[in-house]
Amino acid sequence: MFASSPAARSRYFGRTGVLSRIGAAAAFAFAACVPTFAHAAPAAQVTLDYAYYSPESLVIKQQGWLEAALAPEHTQVKWILSLGSNRALEYLNSGAIDIGSSAGLAAVLAKANGNPIKAVYVFSRPEWTALVVGRQSPIRTLADLKGKKIAATVGTDPFLFTLRALHTIGLGREDVELVNLQHPDGRTALAKGQVDAWAGLDPHMAAAQVDDGARLLYRNVDYNTYGFLNAREDFIKAHPETLTAVLKVYDKARVWVIAHPAETARILAEASKVSLPVAQLQLSRNDFSQPVPGATQAAALKAAAPILLQENLVRPGTQPDRVIDALIDGEFARSVAPAAVTPAATAHAASQ
Incomplete structure (x- = not known):
């Protein structure tokens, strides 16, 4: 694997x-x-x-x-x-x-x-999802996401991945602002600075990395179902x-x-x-x-x-x-x- x-x-x-x-x-x-x-x-x-x-x-x-x-x-x-x-x-x-x-x-x-x-x-x-931030984002840890906007498509693996990731540091859905956007729209919102992070999904996540210089903030293959x-x-x-x-x-x-x-x-x-x-x-x-x-x-x-x-x-x-x-x-x-x-x-x- x-x-x-x-x-x-x-x-x-x-x-x-x-x-x-x-x-x-x-x-x-x-x-x-x-x-x-x-x-x-x-x-x-x-x-x-x-x-x-x-x-x-x-x-x-x-x-x-x-x-x-x-x-x-x-x-x-x-x-x-x-x-x-x-x-x-x-x-x-x-x-x-x-x-x-x-x-x-x-x-x-x-x-x-x-x-x-x-x-x-x-x-x-x-491993098709991770939490993604922009190339120049000051966000370095999951804790930095508290109070921030995260684009995620409700009902998908990236959305559930985000919740599980937040739970690892004692945060929940109420501690962030989840913006329900379809996956390609989430990438666009991140690139335009309209959200602070994005629950990515390939191939859009790979494109954000290769084409936009986006950075994977949090990865956990075991949280990818x-x-x-x-x-x-x-x-x-x-x-x-x-x-x-x-x-x-x-x-x-x-x-x-x-x-x-x-x-x-x-x-x-x-x-x-x-x-x-x-x-x-x-x-x-x-x-x-x-x-x-x-x-x-x-x-x-x-x-x-x-x-x-x-x-x-x-x-x-x-x-x-x-x-x-x-x-x-x-x-x-x-x-x-x-x-x-x-x-x-x-x-x-x-x-x-």
Whole structure:
């Protein structure tokens, strides 16, 4: 996992040849995978999101893999852009999309408040958020944020990251002024001096660093929750085989991303309209080795969930652990990712 250090992240993407061999082996095993779910009618259409924080979604959309995979069943594919977890989860809750990408803790918050979803795949383990200040900001510590304006998109991992960070020094939401702005608008507000800090999200955070000289004030990879692909429960029940087909394509993309970092960076840069160095920085902060949601993700979310109660973000009496157990469903991912690149394999490859 390359969130632990910049050097480790660089090694992960730097050993392209070794990882290509790992990716090829994974792809071979992937092709032999046969789902075991009961037969159901294929969906006439599947609507899903693509997001700049989900590299696989950009690769799949650019390559046309999903349309090709679903063509034999005459299933149409519709793509909708999500600018953040809050948007993806809103689309899922309203039925505007069937499958959408979000941060793990944001999905827990949505599920606790009635969003009928299950987390069926892990598209990455990222360090995609941190607290960001401007290049010339006098703010040097978390304590300096007391009474200051912080831009953060409510209902997203960066927003929840901010609250958890403040709690580490005994501050809460009432001790700062949180300005609810969508992620790209938060970057703009920081650059213009309209806010004192910003809860960043890649690729906008990487762009702020590379292009604006912004500084990461507070980082904590353990406070960055997993990137989940969520599906509506009614869609799962009605079209399990279509969902399996979608996840097969996602896992094909995951393996391809590991094996083709340079091409992935180019696709990310073109889709999100950032420079290649920005895209490379974003990708260096992602670990694509653990696609199956399960006990590891549940434990991380249960450690993070108290913030939802402490900040009164869920209804009184909510039991976050039960919500998390109901959210995570690894059955589909296990059927399509039998040859996932494990953290141990990744570390071994990087060391060669």
